[in-house]
Structure formats: structure tokens, C-alpha cells
Amino acid sequence: MIAKRIIPCLDILGGRTVKGVNFVDLIDAGDPVELATIYSEKGADELVFLDISATEQQRDAFEPLVYAVAKKLSIPFTVGGGIRSTEKVARLLHKGVDKVSVNSSAVNNPDLISQIANNYGSQCLVVAIDAKIEGDEWWVYTTGGKQRTNLSLLAWAKECQERGAGELLFTSMDHDGTKNGFANEQLAELSENLSIPIIASGGAGTLAHFKDVFLKGKADAALAASVFHFSEIEIATLKQYLAEAQIPIRL
Amino acid sequence: MSSEVILVDYGVGNVQSIKFALERLGCIGVLSADHERIINASHVIFPGVGHAETAFNNLQQFGLDSLLPQLKQPVLGICLGMQLMCNHTEEGDTPGLGIFDLKVLRFINVSKIPCVGWNSLENLKSPLFNGLELTYMYFVHSYYAPLSNQTIASVQYGLTYSAALQKDNFFGVQFHPERSGKDGEQLLKNFIAL
Numbered sequence: 122m123i124a125k126r127i128i129p130c131l132d133i134l135g136g137r138t139v140k141g142v143n144f145v146d147l148i149d150a151g152d153p154v155e156l157a158t159i160y161s162e163k164g165a166d167e168l169v170f171l172d173i174s175a176t177e178q179q180r181d182a183f184e185p186l187v188y189a190v191a192k193k194l195s196i197p198f199t200v201g202g203g204i205r206s207t208e209k210v211a212r213l214l215h216k217g218v219d220k221v222s223v224n225s226s227a228v229n230n231p232d233l234i235s236q237i238a239n240n241y242g243s244q245c246l247v248v249a250i251d252a253k254i255e256g257d258e259w260w261v262y263t264t265g266g267k268q269r270t271n272l273s274l275l276a277w278a279k280e281c282q283e284r285g286a287g288e289l290l291f292t293s294m295d296h297d298g299t300k301n302g303f304a305n306e307q308l309a310e311l312s313e314n315l316s317i318p319i320i321a322s323g324g325a326g327t328l329a330h331f332k333d334v335f336l337k338g339k340a341d342a343a344l345a346a347s348v349f350h351f352s353e354i355e356i357a358t359l360k361q362y363l364a365e366a367q368i369p370i371r372l
Numbered sequence: 373m374s375s376e377v378i379l380v381d382y383g384v385g386n387v388q389s390i391k392f393a394l395e396r397l398g399c400i401g402v403l404s405a406d407h408e409r410i411i412n413a414s415h416v417i418f419p420g421v422g423h424a425e426t427a428f429n430n431l432q433q434f435g436l437d438s439l440l441p442q443l444k445q446p447v448l449g450i451c452l453g454m455q456l457m458c459n460h461t462e463e464g465d466t467p468g469l470g471i472f473d474l475k476v477l478r479f480i481n482v483s484k485i486p487c488v489g490w491n492s493l494e495n496l497k498s499p500l501f502n503g504l505e506l507t508y509m510y511f512v513h514s515y516y517a518p519l520s521n522q523t524i525a526s527v528q529y530g531l532t533y534s535a536a537l538q539k540d541n542f543f544g545v546q547f548h549p550e551r552s553g554k555d556g557e558q559l560l561k562n563f564i565a566l
């Protein structure tokens with residue numbers, strides 16, 4: 122049986138700094154390559170690197186880092202942030218990246234999804250969607266949650282699937298950072314209405330939140346950052362807990 | 373015969389992660405479409421991601437469709453590589469190399485397509501799997517090879533199908549050993565040791 126996936130996400134700035142990572146024995150190191158290896162050894166099922174560089178100069182430092190991580194990592198490796206062209210995708214895949222994640226650039230240019238899927242295959246394409254609830258409606262936001270669009274979540278998610286996205290990474294902006302649990306109701310709706318795997322993001326705080334996101338939210342994978350970075354939740358403990366709750370997991 | 377591991381280069385897919393995995397085992401994988409070099413390699417890895425039709429057209433362009441089935445050394449097809457070693461695939465109604473006597477089919481009646489994630493291998497029947505600890509491997513695919521007498525490992529996703537195939541010196545794996553942690557590395561190590 123296919124296992125539910127646990128995916129730590131690291132924010133990378135200027136190709137060096139790992140924001141908000143505080144492993145007890147790694148405060149000083151903060152070396153993304155080492156962190157990636159540690160996560161992989163701790164049982165992470167995949168790893169996501171997000172390039173949060175604000176300037177092109179900082180961004181140039183990202184690719185050498187990606188290369189160094191891909192070289193050491195023996196689990197799937199996804200990178201996102203600032204990917205606007207198929208040329209960039211080609212460069213990243215050539216550096217050993219397995220999947221790319223596109224967000225704002227896909228909203229601004231939906232054809233990018235089709236182009237990536239057609240040229241490199243759906244297996245390497247994750248479309249990330251940030252959304253927020255207003256009344257009863259979920260709206261898609263871009264530019265790191267700063268810009269509201271006129272796209273409703275479900276309609277946009279369906280378009281992404283039709284255009285060839287291999288997976289969807291849904292972040293609820295209302296839940297992100299709260300540590301109060303994932304947006305399970307909305308996740309379940311997405312999962313039931315789409316045929317591609319859904320990665321849940323935003324809201325992880327406790328072990329039970331992960332159980333709920335798989336059982337109630339029907340997610341195929343769960344992504345989190347701070348609970349892992351600050352060792353609030355150990356991946357091995359989490360996976361053991363999920364296995365005991367009869368959730369298929371790779372121990 | 374040289375002790376070179378060749379990664380068949382036919383202009384599709386991302387082979388960098390396989391190169392890296394081999395490097396971690398202290399082995400260099402050389403990308404090549406050169407017939408002489410492929411014939412003389414000690415091991416041949418036949419990778420593949422993307423669309424079957426494009427991939428098969430490329431194989432034909434490089435004349436590899438007639439070369440690959442004649443190879444005598446251990447050959448390992450990975451993912452689409454394995455599917456192209458079968459008789460036919462439903463993806464783009466594409467012919468294959470006919471090494472494995474199977475038709476590759478599209479998943480139907482499963483909850484999610486593509487099938488993405490770690491799944492556990494069952495009914496292991498090859499030295500290729502010696503020393504595996506967890507037997508979980510990373511899969512990402514929308515088409516599958518059914519069970520046959522060439523199946524050397526099976527896996528369940530909606531139905532039970534072939535996770536790995538073997539015929540003589542030809543091996544094929546549906547999953548990605550290069551991204552399947554320690555067990556994936558062990559499998560590649562076992563292959564290189566053949």
C-alpha cells in the first residue's frame with residue numbers, strides 16, 4: 122500500500138541561509154546540505170527547498186546549492202521559488218532536482234504549467250496554491266500571499282490538473298503559522314474533486330494534526346517547516362505515531 | 373568489455389539523480405548513445421521519464437531500438453525505461469522493445485493518478501533485492517506493467533502489478549532506486565555487482 126508522505130520544507134535565502142532552522146546541534150552550522158542529509162536520515166519521505174531570495178543576485182546562489190544537495194540526497198527533492206520559464210526548469214532538473222514547484226508564475230502564465238508538463242512530464246511538476254477563505258469562498262493568492270487574484274481555489278486547482286500538474290501543494294493562509302491544524306475540510310474537498318495527489322501545507326502543530334490531515338483531510342502528503350526545524354516534532358516519532366493509528370507510512 | 377557503466381542517453385528525462393546515486397556508490401555513470409560504447413559497457417542503465425511516444429521516437433532516431441534488445445551485459449531499465457522494454461504501452465499507443473512480454477496499461481479505478489510516493493515491494497524473487505531493509509521504494513507513474521512470469525517483485529496500488537521484471541540479463545524496475553533511500557542504493561549496488 123502506498124505510504125502517506127511526510128515532507129519537511131526549508132526556506133533558502135541567498136543560497137546559504139536556512140531561515141528558522143534550530144536543530145539543537147546545528148544552530149551554528151545551518152548548512153543546508155547537512156540539514157538535507159539529516160532530514161533524509163531522520164526518515165523524511167521527500168524534501169522541498171523554497172528559494173525565498175528577493176534579488177536576482179541572491180537567486181544566483183541557489184543553483185549551486187541545489188546541485189550540492191541533489192548530489193547527497195537519496196530521496197526525492199523538489200525546489201520552488203522564482204521559476205518562471207522552462208529554461209529554468211531544465212537547468213534545475215540538470216542539477217539533479219526531481220520536481221519543481223511553481224506558484225505565482227503559474228497564475229500569471231498558466232501556459233507555463235502545460236509547457237513544463239509537456240516538455241519534462243507531469244511527474245516533475247508540483248503546482249503550489251496559496252489560498253484564503255472569504256465568507257464561503259476560497260480565493261487564490263500570489264506573490265507570497267500578498268496579491269489576491271480572482272481565481273477560486275477549486276477552479277484553479279482543476280485547471281492546474283487539466284494542464285498537466287502532477288501534484289498540488291495547497292497551503293491555507295488562514296491556517297499557516299497558527300499550529301492549530303490543517304485546513305482539513307477544504308483539503309478533503311480538493312482531494313475528492315481532483316485525481317492528482319494533494320500535498321497539505323499550513324497549520325501543523327501536533328502529532329494529531331498529521332493524523333487528521335490524512336484521515337479527515339484525505340491528503341496524500343503533509344508538508345511542514347517550523348515544527349520540524351525546531352524539533353518540536355521528530356519525524357521518527359511522528360511516523361511511529363501515524364503507523365500506530367493505522368495510517369500507511371514508511372517507517 | 374570495459375568496466376564502464378553507461379546511462380543510455382537518448383535525449384529524454386533527467387538522469388542527473390541516477391549519476392549522483394552511482395557516484396555515492398563510488399561508481400561513475402557515463403551518459404552515452406554511442407553504440408560501440410554501449411555494447412562494450414559492463415553495465416547499462418536505461419533511464420526514462422516523460423512521455424513514452426517521444427521517448428520511443430528518440431530511441432529509433434538513435435538506432436537504439438534495435439541495439440538495446442541485443443545487449444549481453446546486465447541492463448537495468450528504470451521507470452519509463454522499464455515500460456519501453458515491454459511489448460507495447462497504452463501511453464500514446466507506443467510500441468516497445470519487446471524484451472518483456474507485456475503490455476503496459478494506464479491505471480484505472482485508482483484514487484489518484486499519477487501514483488506518487490513510497491510503496492512496499494512484495495514477492496521478491498531476485499538477487500537484485502539482496503540486503504534490502506524496508507523494501508519501500510519511491511514510485512511516480514500513471515502506467516503499469518501487469519503481473520507476468522517475468523515479474524520479480526510486485527506492488528499494490530488499486531491492483532497488484534509488476535514493480536520489477538527480469539528476462540535473462542535484462543532487468544526493469546518501475547520505481548526510482550536513485551531516489552529510494554538506502555534500499556534504493558542497495559539495489560543499485562546489487563545491480564553493479566552482477
